[in-house]
Amino acid sequence: MLDVRNLGVSYGGTPVIEDLSFRLEGSDILMLVGPTGCGKTTVLRALAGLVRPSSGEIQIGSRRITAGRDVPPEKRRVGMVFQDFALFPHLSVINNVSFRLKDKRLALDWLDRLGLMPVRDAMPETLSGGQKQRVALARALAHEPRLMLLDEPLSNLDAALKDTLRWDIREALEEAGVPAVWVTHDQEEALSVGDQLGILNRGRLEQLDTPEHCFSMPQSRFTANFLGEAAFVRGKLRANRVETPLGNARVRAVEGATDEVDLMVRPDDLSLTPAEAGNGRVTWSRYEGETRLYAVRIDDGEPLRVRTNHEVDLPRGSAVNLHINAEHTLAAFLPVGRDSR
Numbered sequence: 001m002l003d004v005r006n007l008g009v010s011y012g013g014t015p016v017i018e019d020l021s022f023r024l025e026g027s028d029i030l031m032l033v034g035p036t037g038c039g040k041t042t043v044l045r046a047l048a049g050l051v052r053p054s055s056g057e058i059q060i061g062s063r064r065i066t067a068g069r070d071v072p073p074e075k076r077r078v079g080m081v082f083q084d085f086a087l088f089p090h091l092s093v094i095n096n097v098s099f100r101l102k103d104k105r106l107a108l109d110w111l112d113r114l115g116l117m118p119v120r121d122a123m124p125e126t127l128s129g130g131q132k133q134r135v136a137l138a139r140a141l142a143h144e145p146r147l148m149l150l151d152e153p154l155s156n157l158d159a160a161l162k163d164t165l166r167w168d169i170r171e172a173l174e175e176a177g178v179p180a181v182w183v184t185h186d187q188e189e190a191l192s193v194g195d196q197l198g199i200l201n202r203g204r205l206e207q208l209d210t211p212e213h214c215f216s217m218p219q220s221r222f223t224a225n226f227l228g229e230a231a232f233v234r235g236k237l238r239a240n241r242v243e244t245p246l247g248n249a250r251v252r253a254v255e256g257a258t259d260e261v262d263l264m265v266r267p268d269d270l271s272l273t274p275a276e277a278g279n280g281r282v283t284w285s286r287y288e289g290e291t292r293l294y295a296v297r298i299d300d301g302e303p304l305r306v307r308t309n310h311e312v313d314l315p316r317g318s319a320v321n322l323h324i325n326a327e328h329t330l331a332a333f334l335p336v337g338r339d340s341r
């Protein structure tokens with residue numbers, strides 16, 4: 001169990017993390033994302049015991065840490081996996097994993113579970129990036145941590161490997177029954193792997209929720225934009241619907257809204273059809289393999305992005321009709337200037 005309550009961390013008197021709270025049980029995974037410099041690594045450092053909290057508290061299992069009551073890193077039983085693997089170069093795989101371990105069977109058990117038995121006597125320099133990261137994970141888990149911290153564990157690996165390894169890591173964490181905080185810059189990873197998603201902005205949690213909720217119902221424009229490809233279409237609020245020039249949509253309640261709101265649309269919420277008398281023109285398109293991404297300019301506004309099947313192939317300048325095709329409830333915000341978020 002990890003319980004973080006109102007955590008604050010400062011460097012030389014400058015607050016870097018403020019009022020951070022979240023709780024993980026069992027093998028819950030929190031994916032932590034945010035722009036560079038927002039404090040993700042600092043959160044991990046505070047949990048690991050490498051920097052002291054300036055306020056609030058951290059509870060890892062039965063250990064409670066506050067500004068005035070430290071628990072040294074070695075007593076916290078926190079396992080760490082970094083992007084650069086951090087293996088001991090002069091030790092073989094088995095010796096890396098069983099380093100300072102009383103019960104070597106745990107090392108063999110994790111080597112086996114992570115498919116590393118064939119390379120148990122190899123030296124780290126002879127391993128692939130994916131194997132090195134499995135060794136790092138096996139080493140951390142063999143020490144029976146109470147909490148796992150993963151700092152961009154897949155960022156040095158190529159795309160194909162990332163996809164398998166992220167699910168292997170998730171499965172291993174579940175088997176170990178240990179909660180984890182996982183920092184990533186990868187949007188797909190952030191949305192697909194964890195149970196909770198935390199979006200950090202200038203040291204504060206902008207939103208903490210299930211990944212699906214953060215993506216489909218962002219609480220702020222910051223979260224909407226950070227999780228990708230959000231655009232806003234001005235419309236009129238009518239009960240629980242918004243009427244826009246691109247069609248109507250069901251929306252969640254918008255606090256303080258009376259008439260006009262900005263409806264958040266993502267490329268999948270829109271569709272386009274070729275139409276001479278349509279409402280827009282194609283500005284550019286990008287082939288993405290299974291899909292195509294189009295930018296369509298309506299009137300004089302910023303182009304809106306719409307994703308289509310790859311078979312829809314329209315040249316730049318094509319006249320099209322762009323409309324909202326989302327059946328689900330969309331998020332909406334007060335127009336900029338009337339809403340501080």
Ligand SMILES: Nc1ncnc2c1ncn2[C@@H]1O[C@H](COP(=O)(O)OP(=O)(O)OP(=O)(O)O)[C@@H](O)[C@H]1O
Nearest residue numbers: 011012016034035036037038039040041042043200
């Ligand atoms: N040892 C330190 N002393 C003073 N300031 C620091 C120290 N480490 C980090 N900072 C500052 O704290 C803020 C948060 O840094 P942190 O490394 O936690 O961000 P991050 O979200 O992990 O960034 P990135 O995504 O680039 O890794 C930044 O403004 C950074 O400059």
